């Protein structure tokens with residue numbers, strides 16, 4: 001077996017880029033810097049501008065304003081076939097009349113690579129995606145997952161410094177998707193190529209990426225590692241889009257460096273305040289909240305809100321609860337294995353420390369955009 005060839009990944013630098021279709025702005029002034037060899041995922045709801053960004057990088061569409069550099073060079077006006085980029089789409093674009101081997105050899109033939117060298121590279125690419133035994137099959141003799149592995153081999157066979165993928169696993173079932181995510185991650189680690197990956201699936205983004213750019217309405221809301229986006233979202237939209245959460249709204253007052261929010265009849269204290277005069281909301285992560293019997297096991301300084309268990313789901317690794325609070329908000333709580341059990345209808349307190357809540361400026365559009 002041939003060792004995979006490590007390539008130097010290309011950096012991408014997008015500055016103040018916009019894309020307009022007539023009066024409609026699909027991308028609005030985005031800045032995106034992707035490091036050489038990085039796995040960057042473009043994440044966001046449908047229509048948020050992810051594919052438009054990928055198409056700009058690929059050269060399938062022109063930028064309306066702003067600049068785009070790949071590997072330190074401006075690519076404005078450079079046609080896509082001269083950008084030396086590998087591309088994989090959701091729908092397998094394999095040539096139906098060619099065998100797997102011929103499909104993978106195609107980009108090499110285009111580049112004038114012949115004979116032994118071509119054979120070796122095809123073999124290496126098929127080994128990488130564990131499809132070497134299928135070289136003589138035709139695409140219609142392969143499953144969807146196998147076709148996508150061949151598409152990946154074909155996109156990487158000419159050692160491009162950059163690979164673009166647009167929802168490549170979108171048409172596959174969950175188990176296969178999860179397995180291929182790990183395969184893609186392994187291949188990225190082995191190659192050193194820069195990967196740019198489009199998905200609307202936040203779990204997939206968390207599994208794969210070095211960093212994630214979260215798109216909303218043609219803008220990038222935040223760029224960061226999965227941990228940064230989950231623990232310290234910059235906006236309510238990002239906080240709600242990544243992972244599960246509960247949003248608490250109430251009347252807020254700032255006192256010194258604290259924010260005190262009154263929710264129904266109860267008060268919640270956050271040990272910080274927002275800059276500016278935006279209306280604050282509280283975001284809670286389900287595993288940062290404990291369920292307790294009303295008034296029991298008090299920890300000094302913790303916040304407590306009383307509610308009723310509306311749903312209790314046993315998950316094996318623990319339990320998930322939905323708790324209807326007095327003001328009607330439904331809070332999501334995940335309890336670890338061994339924590340006290342509660343049943344539907346039980347009155348409980350949700351308890352969390354001021355340091356375990358996330359305080360963000362309210363943004364009503366975060367609710368609308370997610371539905």
Ligand SMILES: Nc1ncnc2c1ncn2[C@@H]1O[C@H](COP(=O)(O)OP(=O)(O)OP(=O)(O)O)[C@@H](O)[C@H]1O
Pocket residue numbers: 021024025026044045046047048049050051052053200215
């Ligand atoms: N050729 C076009 N003409 C007009 N509008 C377009 C064109 N291509 C895309 N758009 C619009 O630009 C916006 C962004 O589209 P884009 O395909 O980038 O979204 P996306 O985030 O990739 O969504 P999805 O996950 O549904 O593919 C959408 O509102 C879309 O309708």
